[in-house]
């Protein structure tokens with residue numbers, strides 16, 4: 001058994017021993033970012049000299065953007081996971097060459113914001129980073145993060161939080177491995193690693209998804225299905241992806257396998273459907289590449305239509321295995337309603353839905369717009385968007401496959417017009433090709449939806465330097481218990497332009 005102190009905190013040494021997949025070793029350091037080295041479970045700070053492991057008493061002065069406690073040490077700033085502002089604690093510092101690994105050992109004076117995490121895997125998994133904070137502290141942390149990043153543009157509105165901040169993820173993917181006793185285990189990778197953490201419930205997943213993958217894990221032995229081992233390249237089942245339509249109740253199960261030869265697949269599908277008659281479609285996805293990407297290119301429908309349908313803001317959306325679909329539908333409705341309100345549509349406008357995924361925002365906006373033009377890189381998502389347009393009887397929307405930046409450059413070169421641009425790029429944000437074309441097209445309003453306010457603030461700065469001003473900023477908590485925060489902003493063309 002691992003030892004925990006009063007606050008449920010385990011030491012790094014104990015954590016490393018838990019549920020390690022057979023024969024797999026935790027590797028040492030990860031990537032270097034500026035002057036900081038990011039480690040697997042702990043923050044590793046660059047420092048000169050060779051020192052032995054030592055224990056220090058420190059006081060936390062604030063939180064980093066990643067939710068880590070900031071402490072000062074010998075004139076340097078260290079970031080310690082799971083430490084809260086105002087807390088005094090013992091940390092261990094171990095030096096290896098030029099690198100110092102600092103981590104929390106014992107909390108001496110706990111913060112009033114500290115709670116015992118309700119997930120028993122919290123300190124092993126790393127998928128959530130804020131469960132040791134109460135809800136008010138999580139809310140304050142996210143609001144402060146957005147306020148700091150958006151300071152050059154004005155004061156953001158209060159964050160829209162979730163009433164029940166658990167069970168919200170409509171998509172989960174589980175990985176399988178063998179433990180030391182060579183029994184099959186299933187769970188999630190620890191953050192930034194391929195260390196499999198055996199678990200039977202993730203409190204932010206839809207509970208149904210966890211029941212399904214556990215059934216699959218229990219079926220594996222009788223179907224002689226081995227978990228795939230990344231090191232040896234042997235084994236069959238790599239992951240199970242489950243997507244749940246929260247409103248429709250439809251469920252998709254994707255068996256991600258290492259080889260297209262799936263012996264006994266009909267019996268497997270029959271047994272799985274018998275155990276879970278609520279599953280509406282089952283797919284096999286073949287991923288035989290040496291990659292950390294979950295899904296491969298080959299896909300075969302084993303049962304059902306191969307997609308699920310869900311309802312969002314009163315419209316129906318078909319979702320494929322590979323298409324992006326927001327993972328928290330309760331908060332997505334708040335996000336989309338805010339975005340469409342910010343677009344201030346009157347029924348006449350030409351709206352660009354850039355990075356449109358399966359067309360959700362554009363199709364919802366089409367009810368209030370003259371016409372919608374959607375652009376998206378993923379061809380499966382574009383196919384879904386076109387299908388979704390037809391299913392909802394939308395006549396004024398067109399969707400195109402391609403890079404949004406290139407698409408906008410071509411639009412600007414052809415002298416085409418757009419009144420409103422709604423953009424929702426991936427975490428990396430947009431690019432100069434896209435943003436400079438927005439500046440050329442001069443839409444009256446840009447509504448920028450983002451899951452990464454750091455890149456959003458960078459892109460907003462470009463627009464502000466090129467004729468736009470920020471009118472409204474609304475953070476939305478789409479990912480409770482984690483450090484992530486969604487943000488939508490309304491950016492308008494300044495009068496003189």
Ligand SMILES: C[S@@+](CC[C@H](N)C(=O)[O-])C[C@H]1O[C@@H](n2cnc3c(N)ncnc32)[C@H](O)[C@@H]1O
Pocket residue numbers: 324325326354355356357358359360361375376377378381402403404405424425426427451
């Ligand atoms: C955050 S998702 C937003 C999707 C959609 N707006 C929604 O709310 O469901 C970002 C989307 O951008 C797409 N994407 C990524 N890079 C792109 C690019 N260069 N050009 C166009 N789309 C891109 C991704 O495939 C993904 O569907």
